[in-house]
Amino acid sequence: MSILGIATHKFCQEHDAGPDHPERWGRVAVILDALQRESLWESVREYEARAATVEDVSYIHNPKYIEAMRRLCEKGGEFLPSMDAAVGPESYPAALHAAGAGLTLADEIMNGQIQMGFAAIRPPGHHSIYARPWGFCIFNNISILAKYLIEKYSLKRIAVVDFDVHHGNGTEQAFWADPKVLYCSIHQEDYFPADTGNWHDTGEGEGEGFTINIPVAARCDDETWLSAFDRYAIPRLEEFEPQIVLVSVGFDGHWRDIISGIKLTGKAFSGIGSRILKIAEGSADGKIISVLEGGYDDVGTAEGAVAYFSALMSRTE
Template sequence: MADCIMQVEARQAEAAEIALVHNPRYIEAMRRLCAAGGQYMPQMEATVGPASWDAALRAAGAGLTLADLIMQSAKCEMWSKEYEKNLNSKFKIPNPKLGFAPTRPPGHHALTDRPMGFCIFNNIAILAKYLQIRYNLARLAIIDFDVHHGNGTEAVFWGDPSVFYVSLHRDNLFPYNKGRGDDCGAGAGVGFTLNIPLPAGVGDDIYLKAFDTQVVPRVNDFAPQFMLVSAGFDAHISDPLGGMRLTTGGFRAIGERIRQMAEHSAEGRIISLLEGGYHLDGLRRAIMAYLGALI
């Protein structure tokens, strides 16, 4: 598999790019907080330190780096001039369709004006807005299979019919009272949020049934032009926080379904950003299985 993978360094997101989602006053407040040494914010379940600012800018920039590689690689001249300098692998993929960023901090809980649940900036929401504005894509899907509900992402696109947000999560874990099955968007966005809360302790069969009966038909019907994935692996059976029983093979099977959905309408284009995942060996195995299925 190594000869079809290339490693690129994530650029920092610009403040204006983060402001596609976040309040500029919040961005500046976070920069100052990190520069002043950081803080533990127990009410938001978030901590930042002096190094968090660069990490958060790069976590937000990682998806943008991948988006540019995928969207511009067809134009070979631009590829060589603008992006060759970023490549630190001897392998060059002429027309990449898949991107994965092992981002820390994660992003899907971050709100427009607050950090939350280990998240500072909402990396996947920033990426979606960037793809829409820079590359003029009309319809995007975000599949979020992290064990926690992606409340921040849901809030950004709650009234937006151009982004179909799908979350499979453990019912009423963190954040509480979010991601209920009848939460489906508002205004023009009604029907473009799909929440699938699952009972604690379920495994591959229940997850795959939810994909096959709800996620795949709804996403194919929507026909996104690009697939984005909030890829959290804290529903893995070995995870100490999640309390679910998805196996490594289950993540492979989820990856197969995401690949098929992307091939249906999105020219196979998928960017996955890491969200949760707190058992390092389980995380490693689940990521390898998931990416193996995408590739």
């Protein structure tokens, strides 16, 4: 069985998005609790996430935005409409460690210490763009990770699979014209953010054809979801031959999750885990880093996470 590194940090527990806000530490805790009850936990190695430096975050974000967020958080108590969440003094260190978790795991994987990683962090990241927070996200954790792998380890082909129920508009934007990153998102159509993630959005310039958007209808079930992924994502992912597969992991497409309309069960999350493993085994020696995005129903999130990681770690060699 593969060794899975899990990186988190206590600061990720402390970011408070506001009273009764769905984006809370409990949704990460249920994943860790559920995995600990599984036999796969014997193959888990735990890491304390390092903080991303301002230089790391600047791979993706405007330095003026980073500084503005630091000040806003320090001042505290403010609800940011663009983020749809509040920030406080704990939020900036939480965001730096959320971004740093992937970097900690990247170093371990590239140095051959582990085969797979899971950044069990919050706030999530895939909506935030160059100079603004968006949809509960402060810094774009997975984009910072992809750019770090390009800059530090000279990787030339990185696949980012995003199966959160929402479109990862921030990740798409970061690599819109970059052929080194194949961004592939399956998400609920005409949902959040509005007007992004359409079929015809495929990148531009050198990056034309390196963005794949697969919008699926509300009420989509496991079979329809997996067959859309098989049809539109798998051939392109295989052809791309990624050197590592990064995954924006969201369990908010689970049928129990009231934040979305699609109707997935553990079967879908298991199915996509097997497919991602196969892609990674094909060209990346099984190297996969999963980064947590959404998932707001505790039972659905735990079920989805156990199904996904059990499939991902089923590698036997």
